[in-house]
Amino acid sequence: xxxxxxxxxxxxxxxxxxxxxxxxxxxxxxxxxxxxxxxxxxxxxxxxxxxxxxxxxxxxxxxxxxxxxxxxxxxxxxxxxxxxxxxxxxxxxxxxxxxxxxxxxxxxxxxxxxxxxxxxxxxxxxxxxxxxxxxxxxxxxxxxxxxxxxxxxxxxxxxxxxxxxxxxxxxxxxxxxxxxxxxxxxxxxxxxxxxxxxxxxxxxxxxxxxxxxxxxxxxxxxxxxxxxxxxxxxxxxxxxxxxxxxxxxxxxxxxxxxxxxxxxxxxxxxxxxxxxxxxxxxxx
Amino acid sequence: xxxxxxxxxxxxxxxxxxxxxxxxxxxxxxxxxxxxxxxxxxxxxxxxxxxxxxxxxxxxxxxxxxxxxxxxxxxxxxxxxxxxxxxxxxxxxxxxxxxxxxxxxxxxxxxxxxxxxxxxxxxxxxxxxxxxxxxxxxxxxxxxxxxxxxxxxxxxxxxxxxxxxxxxxxxxxxxxxxxxxxxxxxxxxxxxxxxxxxxxxxx
Numbered sequence: 001x002x003x004x005x006x007x008x009x010x011x012x013x014x015x016x017x018x019x020x021x022x023x024x025x026x027x028x029x030x031x032x033x034x035x036x037x038x039x040x041x042x043x044x045x046x047x048x049x050x051x052x053x054x055x056x057x058x059x060x061x062x063x064x065x066x067x068x069x070x071x072x073x074x075x076x077x078x079x080x081x082x083x084x085x086x087x088x089x090x091x092x093x094x095x096x097x098x099x100x101x102x103x104x105x106x107x108x109x110x111x112x113x114x115x116x117x118x119x120x121x122x123x124x125x126x127x128x129x130x131x132x133x134x135x136x137x138x139x140x141x142x143x144x145x146x147x148x149x150x151x152x153x154x155x156x157x158x159x160x161x162x163x164x165x166x167x168x169x170x171x172x173x174x175x176x177x178x179x180x181x182x183x184x185x186x187x188x189x190x191x192x193x194x195x196x197x198x199x200x201x202x203x204x205x206x207x208x209x210x211x212x213x214x215x216x217x218x219x220x221x222x223x224x225x226x227x228x229x230x231x232x233x234x235x236x237x238x239x240x241x242x243x244x245x246x247x248x249x250x251x252x253x254x255x256x257x258x259x260x261x262x263x264x265x266x267x268x269x270x271x272x273x274x275x276x277x278x279x280x281x282x283x284x
Numbered sequence: 285x286x287x288x289x290x291x292x293x294x295x296x297x298x299x300x301x302x303x304x305x306x307x308x309x310x311x312x313x314x315x316x317x318x319x320x321x322x323x324x325x326x327x328x329x330x331x332x333x334x335x336x337x338x339x340x341x342x343x344x345x346x347x348x349x350x351x352x353x354x355x356x357x358x359x360x361x362x363x364x365x366x367x368x369x370x371x372x373x374x375x376x377x378x379x380x381x382x383x384x385x386x387x388x389x390x391x392x393x394x395x396x397x398x399x400x401x402x403x404x405x406x407x408x409x410x411x412x413x414x415x416x417x418x419x420x421x422x423x424x425x426x427x428x429x430x431x432x433x434x435x436x437x438x439x440x441x442x443x444x445x446x447x448x449x450x451x452x453x454x455x456x457x458x459x460x461x462x463x464x465x466x467x468x469x470x471x472x473x474x475x476x477x478x479x480x481x482x483x484x485x486x487x
Contacts, residue, residue, distance in 0.1 A: 008300050017346055021383075022309050024344075025408035027314050028430045028464040028477035032394065034408045058311070060304045117312075136403075145404035146462075177431050177479060197434075201315050216315040216432035216479075 005247065009056040009089040015039055019057035019212065023203060026214035031176030034126050034142070038210040048081055048106055051123035051206030055104050058203070059085065060117060066090045066100035071108040071249065071266035080107075098270050107170075109191040111248045111270040114200035116217060122185045126207035129173045129183040149181045160229055169234065174221050182213060182225065190222060190233045190249045196219040240265045243274035292381035293328035295342040295370040302326075307345040313475035314467060318428045320440035334416045336468040338356045338366070341414070345371040345417055352382035352399075354413070356390045358435070359382060379411065388416030388468075393448050396455045398465050407460040412476075416468050417442045424449065427483040428476075441474060442469055445483050454480040 003151065007013065015037075022036040041049040065085055069077040073095040081104060082093050088233045094100050096109040104121040114120060133151045143149065150179050153172055159167040172189035184195060185204060195202065195215065202215040215221060225231035239246045241262045248270060250263040265271035306323055313321045313346035326342065345351060351373045357363050358375070367373055376382035379398045387394040394413070402410035403483035425440040426449045444452075454477060455462045471476035 013303070014346055015302060016425075017303075018348065020311075021344055021349070024314055024412070024464070025410075028479060029407050029460045030479060032407060034461060058304075058308065060308060061301060107303075111381060141405040145407075199290060201311075219431040219432045233393065258410075281352070 001040060001241045006088050008061075009059050009085065010042075011039065011053065011056045015053075016057045019053055022212040023054065023057065023214060026203070026212050027152070027201075027216050027267075029180075030215050031174075031180030031213060033206075033211040033213045036210055036283075038207045040205065043080070043084075045120070045208040046125065047077060048104070048123035050205030050209075050212070051104050051106070051121050051207075052084070052122050052205075053207060054203050054205035054212060055081075055085065055102060055254075056089075057104060058121070059089055059091060061089075061091065063101045064094050066094050066097065066101055066103045066269075067105075068103065068110070068267075068269075069110060072268045074268065101127050101251070107186050107188075108266060109187060109194045111265070112243075113194070114198060116199045117246040119199040120198075120200050121219050122187075122202065122204045124183065124185045124204045124211070126171075127204065127206040127211040129171075129181055129185055135234045144180055147179050147181075149175075149224075152181055153226075154224070156224060156262075166225065166229055166231075167187045173224050173233075175201075175224060176215060177220050182215075188249055189223065189231075189232060192221075192223045192231070193233065194197050199219070226273050236263060238263055240271060243271045243278070245271070245274060289342045292365045292369040295326045295328075295338070295366070295417075297327065303343045306339045310340060310343065310466065310473065310475070312366075313473050313478050314464065315475075316432045317430070317434065317475050317477055317480040318337055318437040320474050322472050328366075330360065330366045331358070333357070333363055333366070333386070335471045336473045337386055337403060337414050337416060339471075340466060340468070340473070341367055341373070341386070342370055343350045343386070344353040344412075345373040347374065348374045349373050349383035350376035350460050352376040352379045352385040352387075354385075354387040354389055354394070357386055361382075372401065373461065381413045384414060385411050386416075390416075393444070393451075396465075400453060401458065401461040401463065403459065407462075410461070411463050413463050413465045414468060415465055425485065427485070429475050429483065431479045432477075433480070439474070449482055449484050452476065453484065 022034040025034045067078040067082040069075040106123045144265045169187045204213045223231040248265045251266040307319045323339045386479045399411035412426045423440040423444040428437045431444040467474045467475040
């Protein structure tokens with residue numbers, strides 16, 4: 001691919017304008033899914049085409065881009081998308097959360113609290129939180145319009161009757177600014193509290209489903225629950241084996257075929273920074 | 285050559301990067317209601333358009349976005365040419381059909397209900413109002429709350445008194461229906477999306 005033959009950040013200007021208009025509507029109506037004319041991208045659906053289009057529409061020459069996949073900067077999806085924007089936009093990239101101005105993510109929110117003027121772009125596979133409960137778009141649109149979410153509460157209640165607790169552990173539905181119920185994308189529910197009144201702007205892009213939605217900074221984002229079954233996040237009975245963190249989301253990593261395994265931070269930047277800080281403390 | 289001297293002027297010098305920078309400022313303005321942002325503006329802006337309004341039109345409009353120009357603007361050939369040549373945006377049949385509306389140039393403030401409010405299922409099908417504020421009279425302060433605001437943001441805008449703030453507060457009554465407003469003051473802008481709650485002191 002010769003970058004000379006492409007516009008800055010790959011997309012043509014009319015497409016960027018269309019996406020930018022959708023982003024502004026999403027910001028004005030937090031949690032509402034704005035339809036947009038999603039384009040064919042040079043990667044298959046399911047690889048972050050929605051996130052990539054949102055990133056391409058907001059990205060500028062002075063931005064510093066970070067891309068993570070399951071918290072990691074060095075998995076295939078993250079490396080490919082970072083390389084894509086390096087090539088088509090020539091922007092600086094980083095793996096450090098605090099250095100980035102735009103962070104595109106699949107399935108995690110960085111452990112380090114995001115700051116004002118950072119932008120977090122989520123890759124979203126299925127934007128409609130009610131889709132598995134009601135397949136008709138005409139009906140889910142009405143439910144959203146009326147803020148009628150009884151069906152979602154029934155689903156969570158059925159979890160409780162079947163398992164004794166709410167068994168939904170990822171893509172856990174949230175209500176935004178007291179109106180729209182929204183799918184936070186398949187992030188673990190561990191990350192839901194980070195969305196609440198986050199200082200950074202959150203943008204969501206679903207390429208195949210052609211939807212964009214947004215949460216402005218400092219917005220109320222509440223995970224759905226019941227008074228007697230309040231929302232709770234995952235906890236581990238051991239710390240990260242690499243950095244010792246007790247407050248981060250841990251991945252279970254299988255080490256051999258004899259059942260040996262370890263638990264380590266899924267956010268690689270967070271883990272590495274903690275490890276190097278500990279190394280410096282040890283060596284003075 | 286006489287005709288050429290009044291010929292259509294181009295908008296951005298560097299359309300790709302100028303519009304990207306402007307978009308980020310417009311996005312920040314709507315993401316943080318009440319906070320003032322400055323826009324880079326094109327070298328040529330047709331009278332009497334505010335430079336920031338010209339930048340917003342160049343950044344967001346194209347053949348997909350019917351634009352409503354307030355009477356005094358629609359009467360100006362220079363404004364119509366600038367919009368048509370640089371963006372290709374058609375003029376809207378009326379305010380209720382407009383994706384964007386440009387107003388505030390005829391000495392009054394517009395009634396927000398004349399614009400498209402969107403529909404219950406598709407609240408995004410609403411008008412975004414680009415409203416010019418004069419600099420003559422200071423405005424009355426209000427408190428803004430809601431998405432994009434950490435607690436409360438006290439704001440006053442030139443020429444906007446409590447009576448018009450009440451009109452704007454009513455825009456929130458049918459949420460998620462309603463219009464989003466971008467105020468322009470020369471090259472500066474302030475965003476007021478429909479999600480913002482307006483608290484009027486003593487009102």
